[in-house]
Amino acid sequence: MRDDVVEASSTVGHPPDAVWQIIGSPELYPRFLPAISWCEVTEAAVRGRGPRCLVRLAPNRETLVEGTIHAVVYRPGEHVVWCGLPDERNWVSFELRALAGGATEIVLRLMLPSLPPEHYDLLSRSAVRGMLKELTERIALQLSGEAAEPPEYDRATALRTANTLVRAGVLKSGRPDKVAKQLSSLSQWGATIAGGYLAATARGADDIAVHDERNSRTFRDIDERSNQLAHALAKLEVEPGRRVALMCRNHAAMVEAFVGCSKLGVDVVLLNTGLSASAVEDVLAEHRPAAVLADDEFAQTIAGVQGDFPRVSTWDDAEQGYRTVDELIQDAPVSRPKPAKRPGQIVVLTSGTTGTPKGARRPTPKGLSTAASILARIPLRARDKIAVAAPLFHSWGLAALQVGMSVRAELSLIRRFDAEQTLRMIAEHRCDALFAVPIMLQRIHELPERVRSRYDLSSLRIVASSGSAMSGAFVTSFMDTFGDILYNFYGSTEVSWASIADPVDLRAAPTTAGRCPPGTRISILDDERRPVPPGDEGQIFVGNDMLFDGYTNGSSVPRAKDMMATGDVGYQDAAGRLFVTGRADEMIVSGGENVFPRPVEEALVALPGVYEAAVVGVPDEEFGQRLAAYVVLRRGARMHAEDVRHYIHQKLARFAVPRDVYFVPELPRNATGKILKRMLNDDLWPLPQA
Structure with a gap:
């Protein structure tokens, strides 16, 4: 036990009142002290009493200490x-002179007698002096408005990439002829879906590559059927460089369509299955596909679109559907086409949460190094069994397909998400990983324990989430509930990935977006790109x-x-973790203060009785703009608007306190579970409760 007081001092060239802006704001500590990963104010300071906080210390990846602290002196x-x-x-004391x-x-x-002996080195005088020196330097830069020197980012060297691929089992010794064929395929076709x-x-x-609720396909099956599909599409005058639109749920035929189009050298436009008929018409009119492959449930939507392009059914479940993929390829040769001069691209539609979806052209991966970047943070291994609930x-969902093919995974495709059915599939197929979007994980987590306990999930070691x-x-x-198996992937259609939070990151700081994988770097820039x-932030x-x-319409996004x-918009803490505060276009200015909805949403969902919440900006005659909160209560919960306002205050x-509080039965979402905030001001929503 240590009972001695450790003391250190340092000087910063700013007055005490300015320094107090940071020292007196415990919620900012993780941004200035690397050892503090999380600090949440649970009771705000009032006259005569300091704040109370929940704090987490994570000086390294092996150490996490959590506790409650309160300010017994707060001048x-x-x-x-x-x-x-x-x-x-x-106790820890900061005194400003x-x-x-x-x-x-x-x-x-500071004096921390209860600290375990194995952590005593954290309290050596040299360690404390170093911690204070770093704190002082960051405070000085902050108060002077200067940026710190950017850290050397984690480069994806050839050696590191090779080590990652070997560890994952992507590269390993085997029969020389099979290894040669593997490398030859990548050399000829590149890191495309076909390659x-x-x-x-x-x-x-003869390994199983994909199975859905109807079919199982080996890699040989997919190769031969995609060859036939490529030949059949060519007969329909679908030529390299043109576009084919897919409107499918997750199933084997969609994977075959991906591979066949890739072999043919045509671009694939992925249509969101939740799009309205008018939106589908707009997207197809803009992209002018040479053919449309769609599940029968969308046949009526496709039928209403002008154009003489061929229509093919990828999932036969209607009497009046189009001819099926099986019918199309029935007499087509199984010979493999020659690689196209130009690899086909994949066009993914943006989510459309704030406007009309746009088509984003995804680049062809730069060899196996692209997969290695993800595998360095999400430890998938060769021949893993992956349940894919996220839409392809x-x-x-596309990332699951691309990373999955790199590790030769067996994909269990979930056509229509159902929480219990997903657990059943994981248990039956002994899945190692699940790729899902957050709303799916929420539905799984909400299942009663008696339902969850029916399924053996002991094989599951990775739950990878992204999308919101x-x-x-x-x-x-x-x-x-499920163990430390959660991985949070942050990126966008435009940048692919930015950061990945593993379970250690999420235990230390639950809202973090994590750290950059090798070969990726992040900068937090102001409006002048500095x-x-x-x-x-x-x-x-x-x-x-x-x-x-x-974008396929010729536009792009800001660059630096x-x-x-x-x-x-976001920030990085002192340890280099990324935190996303909200969308840049969601920021409002209320009474001269910049306000983002996300911190308010984060606080609301922690309020007992609140199931979920969304916050948006609305016009205000006095303040310019104000926040409005849309709150979904848990079953049986009762709450008034003033309860919400008091809690946020x-x-x-x-x-940041929402002036308007609406209690609604549910929030509008798109097909991937993202909240459609543009619909929240619709006149159909109820009036705020007093």
Whole structure:
């Protein structure tokens, strides 16, 4: 046990009142102290009493200490003393002393007798002096409005890529003829969908590649059927360089269509299955496909679109459907086409949460290094069994397909998501991983324990999520229920990926978007495209080898040198973790203050009785804009608007309190579960309750 007080001091060239803006704001500590990963104010400071906080210390990836602290001394501009609860023998003191010339001496004292012996090195005098020195430097840069020197980013060297691929089992010794065929396929076809599946076929043609609720397909099956499909489409005058539109749910025929179009060298336009008939018509009119392949349930939608392009059924379940893929390829040769001069591209539609979806041209991956970047953070292995619930037309479902083909995975495709059916599939097929969007994980988590316990999920070691934000409360609860197997992937259709949070990151800081994988870098920039000071928020820009090639309508997104904007605003903490505050176009100015909805949403879903919430900006005659909250209550919960406003006022600044509170039965979502905020101001929504 350590009972001695450790003390260190440092000087910053700014007055105490300015330094107090950070020292007196515990919620900012993770942005300035790498050892503090999370600090949530649970009770705000009031006259005569300091705040109370939940704090997590994560000085390294092996150590995580969580506890409650409160300020027993809280003299603004002068002194704060934090004590642990219930053991007040643990305490940390920051004292600010005014110096000549407007400078401040920061005196740090701490005593942590309850710290386990294995962590004593964290409290050595040299370690404490180093911690205070880094804190002082970051405070000085922040108050001076200067950016820190950018850290050296994690480069994807050839050696590192090879090590990752060997560890995942993508590259390993085998029969020389099979290895040669695998490498030859990648050399001829590149890292396209066709190249990936042909390489997998070369290593294990009779291995199961895909199964859905009707069919199982080996890699050989997919190779031969996609060859036939490519020949059949060519007979329909679908030529290399043209476009084929797919409107399909997850099933084997969609994978075959991906591979066949890739072999033919045509671009694939992925239609969101949740699009309205008018939206489908607009997208097809813009992209002018040479053929449309669609499930029968969308036949009527496709039938209403002008054009003489051929229509093919990919999932036969209607009497009046179009001719099926099986009928189309029945007499087609199984010989493999020659690689096209120009690889076909994949066009993914943006989510359309704030407007009309746009077609984004995805680049062809730069060899196996692209897969290695993801495998370095999400530990998939060769021949893993992956349940894919995320739609294949969505960037995350497409990522599952592309990474899956790299590790020669057996994909279990979930055509229509159902929470219990998904668990049944995982249990029956002994799946190692699940790729899903957050709303799916929420539905799985909501299943009663008696239902979840029916299924043996012991094989599941990875749950990979992307597509929208997850609340910190949900992240922690999900891992408490299913284990530390959750991975949060942050990216966009335009930049592919930016960061990945693994279970260690999410335990340390549940709302984090994680850290960059090798070969990716992030910059937080202001409106003039300059790096922001430490701890500040700004626009998130990403640089990697998979930035998109622009929208099909000729437009693009803002760039800064070789980096591209995600459209989000966020910050990085002192340990380098990324946090996304919200969409840049969602920021409002209320009474002169910049306000983002996401922190309010995060606070609302932590309120007992609240199931989910969305917050948007609305016009206000007095303040310019104000926040309006749309709240879905849990079954049996009762709440008034004033309860919500009072709760947020205790958690956040005054200007973040929503003036309007609507209690609604559900929130409008698209097919991938993203909330459609543009619909929240519709006149059909109820009036706010008093």
